[in-house]
Amino acid sequence: MNLLPRNHSEFHSPQYWDQFFQKRGTKAFEWYGEYPELCGILHKYIKPADKLLMVGCGNSQLSENLYDVGYHNIVNIDISDTVIRQMTEKNRQSRPDMKFLKMDVKNTDFADGEFAVVLDKGTLDALMVDDSTEVVADIDAMFTEIGRVLKQGGRYICISLLQDHIMNKVLKFFPNIGWPIRVHKVNTEDSENKDKEFNMPVFAVILTKFKKLPNMKQILEVGASDDKVERMESTDKIHTVLKEMQYYAIMRQQIKKRELVGEQVSLSLYSEVSSAPRYTLFIVDSADQKFTNKFGIFIVPEGREIEWMFSTDEGRQKLSQSAGFCRLVVVTLNRAHTYETLDAIKSELSPHVLELAPPNFKSGSQVPYLSLGDHKGNRTVRYTGTSPTLGELVVEDVVTDPGQYRRRLVFTDNLPYCEATLKPEKKQKKGKQKSKETGRFILDKSCVDCDYLRAMVTGLSFVTGKTGQAKDCYLSDCKVLVIEWSNAGLSVVLHHTFPKMALTVVFPDAVIQQVATDWFGFSPDKNMTGVTDGPSSFISTTAKQDLVVDAIVVDLDYLKSSLTMENFLQDSFLSDVKKLLLPNGVLICKCQCDPDKTKETLLTKLSSSFSRVFSPAIDDSSYTVVYALCSDKDTLDTATANCKYLSGKLNVKDDGDDVDLSQTLKNLTLFKP
Structure with missing residues (x-):
C-alpha cells in the first residue's frame, strides 16, 4: 500500500491526511520512535500536572501512552477530520479526559x-518539506502560534530528524527570540520494532519559552543521551555535532550492506558530547577479501594518530594488509579527551564498533582488538597556543615504541606535524661514579632519526666550505639559510654539532619562533639568528644586498603562508634564491606532496634554474626531498666522503640502529627533464 504523497505540497493538505488515515486504518503510525524510546526524555521535561498540547497528533499512540502513566491533561489537534473522529471514538471510554480537536497548528x-x-512528533518535518519562501512562512506562523499558546517558561518539545534545512531553521529562529535550545539524540537503535518507518537518527529538541533580554547569550546544549548534556559555544558548533551524529547513523547502515574496497569511510563517535569527537573510526576493507580473519578493531596508541601509518589512507591500507583482516576498523583517540586504560577503551567502544561489521559477518563471533603493545599509549600536553600564520597548535610529549620518546609540534588544522627526539636526562657524578638518570627527559640535539631529516642533512654533503676538505673544519665556517615553518629541528641539530656555522633561520611568525625557543632547543646567539619577516620579502631584500650563503634549506610544508609551493616556484623567487647561493652552493627542498604530480612539477621547475637536480629515495613516500646544485661539476665522490664525516659527527639512526648517510647518495636519482 503506497502511502507516500505524490509531491511535497500534499503534506499541507487535509485531504491527503484524510486519505492517508483512511488507508492506514486504526494501525498506529509512529513517526520517529515509540513511547519506550521517548519516555526517558519526555518524563524529564513534562510533569503529570502540565497541560499538554499534542500538535499533528495523527493516530500515534504517544498521547495514549502518556495518559496511561498519569498525564491526563492532554489536548490533541490535527487537520485531518478523519483521524480526529477515529481517535475520539477509540479513546472515548478508556481515556475520557483526553481531547481530540480538528485544528490547524x-x-x-x-x-x-x-x-x-x-x-510535536514529526509534524514540523511533515510541514517543512523544503526552505522555499512559502513553506518558511508557514513554519514561521507555526512557531509563532506555538509561542503564543505556551506560558512563560513552558516548553516546545519537537521530535524530528533535523534534516539540514530544518536544523538551520530551528537554530536561527529560536535563538533570535531568546529561547534556549537543548537537543537530545533519541536512542532508537535498540528498538524492538523491527519494522521501523525511518532509520535516520531521531532527535528531541527542547525549546523553552523565555523573554529575550538585552545582550543575552545564546543557550545551546546537546545531549548524546537523556542524561549527558554539554553546552555548545555557537550554533555552528551544535550544527557540526548533530551532523556528525547523523552521518554516523547513515554510514553505519551503508557499511553493513556492502564492502568498501578502494574507499575509506571515517566516522566520529561522541560518547561524551563535545565539540571534538572522542573517537574517530576509519573503516578499511582490504583488497584481498579472502583473509580468514573477517573483522578486527585496531586501537591507535594515544599520541600516534598523526603518524603516516594511521593518518593517511595509504598507511591504513598497509596496516590492514599487514594485520590480515577483510575489514579493519582503525580507531584514533582525540587529544581533547582523557582515557584511562586500554581495557576501558575497549569496553567503551564495544557497543559501537560491532555495528560496523562487514556484510555476512556471523553474529556473535568474537571480534579481536589489536594495538601496538598492551597499553593505550601516552601523551602529555606541554603547551597550546595560536600562530597568526598557521593556526592553533599543541606541543606534546609522546611515547612511540617502548623506550622511545618524542616531542611533537602538532597543528590542529591538519598541517604536517614535526617532532624532536627526547632522551633521559642524566645527572653527572663526581669522580669515577657513573651518571644517573634523573627521571626527566631532555631534547637530543644531535639525533637525526627520521627519513626526510636524514635526507636533508645528506644534502649538506654537497657543501664544500671555504677551507676545502679538511674534515675537522667541514661546515664549521659555512653560511646556511633555513626557511623554516615549524620547530627549527634541522637548525638546532646543525647548531649543536657545528656551533661556528653561521645559521639564519626564517620563521613564519614570532609565535612559532618562540615555540621553537621554549620547547625545541632553538637558542639564538651570534652564530644563529631567527628572523620573522616572512620568507618572500626576506629573500628578496637579502638578494639585493649581495650577501651569499653556501646552502639554502626550504621546508615547503609551510603551506598556509605566503610561501606556498606555487609561490616558491615563481621565476622571480627562484632567481633571488640563486643570487644568494655561492657558485658551488646547494638548494635543499623538502615537502609533503603527491609523488606523481607535485614532485614532477618541482623537479622540472628547479631543473630550469639549476645545473643539476637530484632526488634521493626515502622510505616515507609521503615526503619528497630535492637537491638543486648551482655547479655542474661532478662532486658525488666528495659528497660521499662528507657524508661519512657527517654520520660520525651526528647521532644518525633508523629504527634505533646507526646509519651511514652515504647510503642515501647510493639511491640518488639525477633528474633529466
Whole structure:
C-alpha cells in the first residue's frame, strides 16, 4: 500500500491526511520512535500536572501512552477530520479526559499561555518539506502560534530528524527570540520494532519559552543521551555535532550492506558530547577479501594518530594488509579527551564498533582488538597556543615504541606535524661514579632519526666550505639559510654539532619562533639568528644586498603562508634564491606532496634554474626531498666522503640502529627533464 504523497505540497493538505488515515486504518503510525524510546526524555521535561498540547497528533499512540502513566491533561489537534473522529471514538471510554480537536497548528483557538508543554512528533518535518519562501512562512506562523499558546517558561518539545534545512531553521529562529535550545539524540537503535518507518537518527529538541533580554547569550546544549548534556559555544558548533551524529547513523547502515574496497569511510563517535569527537573510526576493507580473519578493531596508541601509518589512507591500507583482516576498523583517540586504560577503551567502544561489521559477518563471533603493545599509549600536553600564520597548535610529549620518546609540534588544522627526539636526562657524578638518570627527559640535539631529516642533512654533503676538505673544519665556517615553518629541528641539530656555522633561520611568525625557543632547543646567539619577516620579502631584500650563503634549506610544508609551493616556484623567487647561493652552493627542498604530480612539477621547475637536480629515495613516500646544485661539476665522490664525516659527527639512526648517510647518495636519482 503506497502511502507516500505524490509531491511535497500534499503534506499541507487535509485531504491527503484524510486519505492517508483512511488507508492506514486504526494501525498506529509512529513517526520517529515509540513511547519506550521517548519516555526517558519526555518524563524529564513534562510533569503529570502540565497541560499538554499534542500538535499533528495523527493516530500515534504517544498521547495514549502518556495518559496511561498519569498525564491526563492532554489536548490533541490535527487537520485531518478523519483521524480526529477515529481517535475520539477509540479513546472515548478508556481515556475520557483526553481531547481530540480538528485544528490547524498555524492558527488555533486556544488562549495565550494556555499550555505548559507543546509536543510535536514529526509534524514540523511533515510541514517543512523544503526552505522555499512559502513553506518558511508557514513554519514561521507555526512557531509563532506555538509561542503564543505556551506560558512563560513552558516548553516546545519537537521530535524530528533535523534534516539540514530544518536544523538551520530551528537554530536561527529560536535563538533570535531568546529561547534556549537543548537537543537530545533519541536512542532508537535498540528498538524492538523491527519494522521501523525511518532509520535516520531521531532527535528531541527542547525549546523553552523565555523573554529575550538585552545582550543575552545564546543557550545551546546537546545531549548524546537523556542524561549527558554539554553546552555548545555557537550554533555552528551544535550544527557540526548533530551532523556528525547523523552521518554516523547513515554510514553505519551503508557499511553493513556492502564492502568498501578502494574507499575509506571515517566516522566520529561522541560518547561524551563535545565539540571534538572522542573517537574517530576509519573503516578499511582490504583488497584481498579472502583473509580468514573477517573483522578486527585496531586501537591507535594515544599520541600516534598523526603518524603516516594511521593518518593517511595509504598507511591504513598497509596496516590492514599487514594485520590480515577483510575489514579493519582503525580507531584514533582525540587529544581533547582523557582515557584511562586500554581495557576501558575497549569496553567503551564495544557497543559501537560491532555495528560496523562487514556484510555476512556471523553474529556473535568474537571480534579481536589489536594495538601496538598492551597499553593505550601516552601523551602529555606541554603547551597550546595560536600562530597568526598557521593556526592553533599543541606541543606534546609522546611515547612511540617502548623506550622511545618524542616531542611533537602538532597543528590542529591538519598541517604536517614535526617532532624532536627526547632522551633521559642524566645527572653527572663526581669522580669515577657513573651518571644517573634523573627521571626527566631532555631534547637530543644531535639525533637525526627520521627519513626526510636524514635526507636533508645528506644534502649538506654537497657543501664544500671555504677551507676545502679538511674534515675537522667541514661546515664549521659555512653560511646556511633555513626557511623554516615549524620547530627549527634541522637548525638546532646543525647548531649543536657545528656551533661556528653561521645559521639564519626564517620563521613564519614570532609565535612559532618562540615555540621553537621554549620547547625545541632553538637558542639564538651570534652564530644563529631567527628572523620573522616572512620568507618572500626576506629573500628578496637579502638578494639585493649581495650577501651569499653556501646552502639554502626550504621546508615547503609551510603551506598556509605566503610561501606556498606555487609561490616558491615563481621565476622571480627562484632567481633571488640563486643570487644568494655561492657558485658551488646547494638548494635543499623538502615537502609533503603527491609523488606523481607535485614532485614532477618541482623537479622540472628547479631543473630550469639549476645545473643539476637530484632526488634521493626515502622510505616515507609521503615526503619528497630535492637537491638543486648551482655547479655542474661532478662532486658525488666528495659528497660521499662528507657524508661519512657527517654520520660520525651526528647521532644518525633508523629504527634505533646507526646509519651511514652515504647510503642515501647510493639511491640518488639525477633528474633529466
